[in-house]
Amino acid sequence: MDIRIAHWIVEFMILQPIEDCVVNTLLYVLPLSDNDLRLKKAILLRRISSEVSNGSVSERVLESLERIEELEYMEGNSILESMKEAYCAVAVDCTVRLLREGPGKRADYFDSVKRTWMARIGKMISGKAGLVSEQLKETLAQIEATKWSATGCQNVLNKDTRNDALRLLKIFLNEAREAMFPSFLEFTAEKMNEMGLEKNDFSSVSIPDQVGLGQRAASSTLVPEGDKNSEMPINIPTEDGKKVMLHSSSIARMGVDTACNKYDCLPTPEVSKIQEALKSSTSDLQTLVKDPLLDALHIAETVLSNTARENMNHKPSEENQDKVDAAVSSHDNEGIVEVQAKNSNIGNQSYQNMPRPSLMERNSTARTYEWDDAQDRPEGSSSHSEKVHLPSPKKRSLSPLKKYETMKFARRRKTKRWSSLEEETLRAAVEKYGRGNWKFILISYRDVFEERTEVDLKDKWRNMTR
DNA sequence: TTAGGGCTAGCA
């Protein structure tokens, strides 16, 4: 699948109220680029949102917030105040949680204070990171004081830090989602609706390869280096038969200013100059280099005509074995089937008295040819000396010994019994996702079904339900 | 990718 399409799908799905395992599966199976900062941010927000919906707050949320802060910094965006507050509240809750778990965890608490506050946040303050607020500094001082004061500890314990963290995280998530534009798919659908396009018109929307990955965000920093001058349009047909060209940068601008609806490729003098230079160098190249395709076509025609002539002059041999050899040496598949069928009928009497070969043997016998790049024609052969020779592979029959070697590689997998864990997982997965989604189930529980295929899952379910 | 027919290895 095209990476751009994968990004559009992930970006759209990640904002939908669907289960995390579906999102995880999408992230696992779809080809994703590492350049789309917007998509990264969406994934991090989704991760935080999942934790919040589960009512849990962990240091993973802290890490996600820090990574979002890095992305915002890379995009040149300012940090939301709600994000700073949420970060502070999550840090407090992560630390106080250990204090609440009893005296036995007191050592862990001080360790957490050291890890979460002294190291992580202290480093951020010294580095002037965007998440640092006055509130955070004050909280740091209070937390540090609890290390030496019993009353300080009690004050911290009296606070409902969990709810504070969850509440502030929710506020931040709402603001962050509002700050982000609609997903590309939603945005495109909305724009097409505005243009009065029918649903069926989507099929006629052409999306060229050069359209960037998630490049519709406001900041031009989302466009990877090197792609900034290579924007290609998305052609969207309108009701009157004309086509509206949406450029990735234009789409980005539309995200900011939807009143702007006329777009073109960066009409700067520099771009025009480069375009002219490219056109000039292309024409120079065309005059210097002869297109090899024409020669290739000519050679192909010659080979085809020679082959046809050769087939017309071919005389069938008298012996049956020769018929088989002819079939083997022929490049015409229909010829192979036909002559093989004849041969099997010819030997039918003796064949009936023989034990029936296994399916594997039958298959390997029927297909026991191998490709050989070696030229089979003797050097200096007068009949072929004037023909054009291309290094094409040829089929040749194999000796019985060779057949056995080939069969060895097509041997059955060793039977592996299903463990109770595999059976239980399969049963639960079918209950959850339904029968028939074997590939999806396999990917979702790859760690359980380590050496299984989707067909194995299907077969096992068939056995279990017999 | 899935469904279903058919084959095979392993076991009682």
Next chain:
DNA sequence: TGCTAGCCCTAA
């Protein structure tokens, strides 16, 4: 020898 779980092949 018969049964069956697991595996393979092929059509859709």
